[in-house]
Every structure is written in C-alpha cells, then in structure tokens.
Amino acid sequence: MAENARNTTTDPVKRLAALTHAIVARSGPAASYAELKGAVADQAARLRIPYDAGAVTAAIALVERTRPVLEPLPMLARRAVERLPEPARDPSREEAARIVTDLLARLEQEDRHA
Numbered sequence: 868m869a870e871n872a873r874n875t876t877t878d879p880v881k882r883l884a885a886l887t888h889a890i891v892a893r894s895g896p897a898a899s900y901a902e903l904k905g906a907v908a909d910q911a912a913r914l915r916i917p918y919d920a921g922a923v924t925a926a927i928a929l930v931e932r933t934r935p936v937l938e939p940l941p942m943l944a945r946r947a948v949e950r951l952p953e954p955a956r957d958p959s960r961e962e963a964a965r966i967v968t969d970l971l972a973r974l975e976q977e978d979r980h981a
Contacts, residue, residue, distance in 0.1 A: 882916050883907060883926035891930065896938045903927060903936055 897903035
C-alpha cells in the first residue's frame with residue numbers, strides 16, 4: 868500500500884485524463900474537440916501540469932473510452948427531394964442584348980447622379 872493515498876502518477880497522459888474527466892464531469896460534454904482541448908490545456912497550465920498537444924489528444928481519447936466528451940450532433944432533417952431543379956438556361960441573343968442595354972442605361976444614370 869502506498870504511503871500517500873493520493874494519486875501521484877507521473878504519467879502526464881494519465882494526469883491529463885483525470886483532468887479531462889473532471890472537466891467533462893463538471894461542465895458536461897464539450898461542443899467540439901477544439902473547445903475541450905483548449906479547456907484541458909488552460910486548466911493544465913493553471914495547475915502547472917506539463918502537457919503538449921499529443922498528450923492532451925491522448926488523454927481525451929482515453930476518457931472518451933468511458934464517457935462521451937462531446938455533445939451529440941443534432942439529427943439532420945431529411946427531406947425527400949421530389950425533383951431536382953431545372954438547370955438555368957442560357958438567355959437568347961435578344962434577351963442578352965436587352966440585359967446589356969439595361970445595365971448600360973443603369974450605369975449611365977449612376978454616373979449622372981454621382
């Protein structure tokens with residue numbers, strides 16, 4: 868039996884896993900891995916627990932084996948697509964000429980008012 872009953876492990880991943888477990892237990896599942904990694908890194912820095920990105924990722928993976936660490940993704944509503952939209956047709960020569968004429972007229976009006 869150890870002299871000190873406290874967990875005094877020197878394995879940084881195990882220490883970070885314990886920290887991750889405490890964060891998830893206290894705050895609930897995170898919205899994203901980035902958010903959880905940031906929380907673990909911030910708390911580890913405050914507690915002066917040595918860490919690096921690989922150790923934080925390994926710790927989260929270790930905790931994830933026993934409990935959810937992320938909020939569940941919302942179910943996407945599935946809609947039946949009855950028919951794909953028709954592809955846009957190219958304008959006829961007359962329609963294109965009218966569009967260009969209208970655009971030029973608008974530009975001339977803007978130039979006069981500017």
